[in-house]
Amino acid sequence: MISRLEATQVDQFVSEFYHAEQPVVLTGAVQIPATVDEVCDRLNARINEDATASQRLLWYDVRRELLDQICTTPAVVDELMDPEAAFLRENCVRIWFNPQGHITPWHYDGHSLHVFNLQLKGKKRWTIVAPETPFACTPFSHTVATKRPSLKGKRLFTFEVEEGEMLFLPRYWYHYVESLGVMNINVNWVLMPKVHAVPSATATREAEMMWLKSRMDPWLPKGAKKTLQTYAGHGKPAVDKLTENVTAGAGMMRVAKEFAHVPLWSIALPAHIAKLRALLRTKRLLRRLRGQASSPVQAGIEMPRVANY
Ligand SMILES: O=C(O)CCC(=O)C(=O)O
Numbered sequence: 001m002i003s004r005l006e007a008t009q010v011d012q013f014v015s016e017f018y019h020a021e022q023p024v025v026l027t028g029a030v031q032i033p034a035t036v037d038e039v040c041d042r043l044n045a046r047i048n049e050d051a052t053a054s055q056r057l058l059w060y061d062v063r064r065e066l067l068d069q070i071c072t073t074p075a076v077v078d079e080l081m082d083p084e085a086a087f088l089r090e091n092c093v094r095i096w097f098n099p100q101g102h103i104t105p106w107h108y109d110g111h112s113l114h115v116f117n118l119q120l121k122g123k124k125r126w127t128i129v130a131p132e133t134p135f136a137c138t139p140f141s142h143t144v145a146t147k148r149p150s151l152k153g154k155r156l157f158t159f160e161v162e163e164g165e166m167l168f169l170p171r172y173w174y175h176y177v178e179s180l181g182v183m184n185i186n187v188n189w190v191l192m193p194k195v196h197a198v199p200s201a202t203a204t205r206e207a208e209m210m211w212l213k214s215r216m217d218p219w220l221p222k223g224a225k226k227t228l229q230t231y232a233g234h235g236k237p238a239v240d241k242l243t244e245n246v247t248a249g250a251g252m253m254r255v256a257k258e259f260a261h262v263p264l265w266s267i268a269l270p271a272h273i274a275k276l277r278a279l280l281r282t283k284r285l286l287r288r289l290r291g292q293a294s295s296p297v298q299a300g301i302e303m304p305r306v307a308n309y
């Protein structure tokens with residue numbers, strides 16, 4: 001069972017979960033008396049008027065200040081979003097609007113990000129798998145290669161996060177998320193710690209992959225180049241920290257390890273095509289949403305159930 005801890009227990013959180021890179025649900029993280037429609041309206045108004053907010057696939061990357069007057073920042077977040085101890089991006093907050101039935105497929109987050117995932121409105125069911133019992137991923141990506149991977153032998157937790165609770169999802173934890181509320185709004189604060197990760201197969205994979213990408217910079221496709229330049233909001237210093245213990249031999253071997261899963265990759269091809277189509281649909285849909293209505297639900301728009309992360 002996933003651990004639960006009161007959000008006010010900052011010291012206990014830091015020593016037992018944050019440094020150990022173990023997930024926990026923090027209860028009573030915020031209280032929002034406003035209705036879901038009011039929160040949607042306020043957030044969308046602020047996103048629309050803020051030129052620094054950027055739209056991603058199904059979420060927005062925004063500055064911390066965008067949340068002023070919308071919700072208080074939990075004390076643990078204030079304590080840990082410290083530029084001395086972590087690589088922070090300028091837009092270090094992500095905002096998600098997910099209608100009921102939305103499913104986020106299996107993946108782990110890039111940029112070695114720890115995520116403080118606040119359930120501002122609605123409710124979600126999470127299944128998460130530890131980085132030391134990894135899934136096979138599509139080569140050089142963060143998406144799990146098969147749509148419904150076997151959970152046999154995995155260290156995993158399945159749990160629900162209710163309104164006002166906040167999940168601490170440490171870096172490299174795989175996750176699959178189902179939106180249960182009629183409308184679900186999440187606020188994430190993200191950061192990459194400046195210390196090395198707790199050792200795991202997935203932590204090693206990420207370090208070796210980024211080592212290889214950093215050595216191949218001139219030949220990388222545009223997207224991969226951008227990831228390298230913007231890694232954890234800092235680019236080179238963050239990649240250097242991540243890869244400082246990777247040996248040339250291990251870095252080179254990564255190519256073979258990634259492609260050892262090629263048969264799996266071809267099985268997963270239909271899933272990738274489906275994701276690509278959902279992505280294009282999502283982009284069209286968010287374009288329609290912006291400035292038109294305050295929430296997908298009010299706009300009467302059905303959001304796609306699959307997207308690429
Ligand atoms: O809430 C979701 O559906 C996905 C969340 C997620 O992938 C994340 O916070 O990293």
Ligand SMILES: [Fe+2]
Pocket residue numbers: 107108109175309
């Ligand atoms: Fe994620």
